[in-house]
Amino acid sequence: MILMSIFRAYDIRGIYPTELNEEIVERIGKAFGTFNPGKIVVGMDARLSSPSLKKKLIEGLLSTGCKVIDIGMVTTPMLMFSIRRLNVDGGVMVTASHNPKEFNGIKFFLKNAVPIGYESGLKEVEEIVRRKKFKRGNGKLMKKNILQDYSEFLLKKIRLKKKPNLEIVLDAGNGVAGLIYPRIMKKVGVKVFELFCEPDGNFPNHEPNPSKEENLRKLKEEVRESRADLGFAYDGDGDRVMVMNREGKIIRTQTIFSIFIKNALKECPKGKIVYTPLDSKAIEDTILSNGGIPILCKVGHTYITRKMIEEKACLGGEISGHYYFKETYGADDALFASMKLIEVLINSGKKLEDYEKELPKYFSAVSEGLRFPIKRGKKFEFIEELRNDFKRKGFQIDTTDGVKVFFEDGWALFRPSNTESVISCSYEAYSKEGFRKVKKFVDEIIARIPR
DSSP, rough: OHHHHHHHHHSSEEETTTTTHHHHHHHHHHHHHHOSSSSEEEEEOTTTHHHHHHHHHHHHHHHOOOOOEEEEEHHHHHHHHHHTTTOOOEEEEEEOOSSSSTTEEEEEEEEGOBBIIIIIIIHHHHHHHHHHHOOOOOOOOEEEHHHHHHHHHHHHOOOSSSSSEEEEEEOOTTHHHHHHHHHHHHHHEEEEESSSSOTTEEETTOSSSSTTTTGGHHHHHHHHTTTOEEEEOOOSSSEEEEOOOOSSSSSHHHHHHHHHHHHHHHHTTOOOEEETTOOOOOHHHHHTTTOOEEEEOOHHHHHHHHHHHHTTTTEOTTTTSOOOEEGGTBBBBBBHHHHHHHHHHHHOOOOOOHHHHOOOEEEEEEEEEEEOOOOOOOOHHHHHHHHHHHHHHHHHHEESSEEEETTEEEEEEEEEEESSSSSEEEEEEEEEEHHHHHHHHHHHHHTTTTT
8 A cells, every 4th residue: 555655657755754764765776776777876855864765775776786876965957967977777866856844755767867657667666666576686886976067067058148147046945956056056157145055854944845835935035135136946856946036026937938938949940849738828829939849748757858858859848847958858957947047038138027028918727737636536537537528519629638628718627636636627718708718617627526
């Protein structure tokens, strides 16, 4: 039952130590070493349980004959960079990303930093854990500091036309980003005010989840008081970023994504842009109006990074604040996204507000989703029933991720949560009257959810 709860769509995630502990993690290390033998890079975030879990994970990998390179406390983007830079066979990151302090987890990557999820390898790892049939061997452990290589790699990708006369506030939420991001950001030439940049697995100031507005209150205060030009907030493992303007207003992720789209298509004409069904139609409009090719993909880093590589895309994004770049080989690197945003603003001479005005305006309930609990075991059945119902009624639908139904004046998306007994919903319309009609339609569907 514990294994069923911790193996999820994109990674392993559970409460420490009741669901995820050293004994289970050692078995998981043995399973991954059996599934993907060779040279493996291992890193961890700043959570209190991460050092002991990493130790047992490494022991498990070594027992199968893997050669392990321990790169210490790093962000997930740094681990992905290390896999490519060191030309190894895979990587494992001990992290629970944005979850509260009682959680921990594990993310897995193959050669070239290709992530695996439940549909692309994690199920096989789970089966090996269950069977306890592991390879045996005598591995070798070495340690490496990758920070200098990572810093030089990113800084070479940033090209500023003039010195950036900018001041930023950087809120790391006491996650691992605070150990690394300020020092690299300073090398870009901006003045950095550090907020909660001391790694502390107790997360004493706020949860390491920048998507929750209540976690950005102190950042808003600091941006206003310091009269900074920008505020950046990161999650626990440094792959997600939220952006704030000088007034302390949170800039919608759709606006940030549109900025990156316009810039990417200048550098990569007719390039492919990966987006998700959750995105506003404004994103597809922006891609097309700037000569790009929109590529639709399921939500989640395991899907998007793979799609980026498969399609040779120049950019990808999610409304949760993950941005994927060809420059980072398809990885969602929040530090590079921050640096790239600074580059675009400096080189264009424009402000965030200018880009906000350019984005097509629709009437939206588009976020990471309005969430509604559903009776356990019923979420996939419910979505399948919706899909069949919409087909019978002649609606145009898309089933890339859940079921998305299109109307003359808008759309609505219903998705089963990958981790909980929840149905999430987003919807949008192109007029006030259309929004009222779509909302009525959505409310009627929500009323049908078995509780």
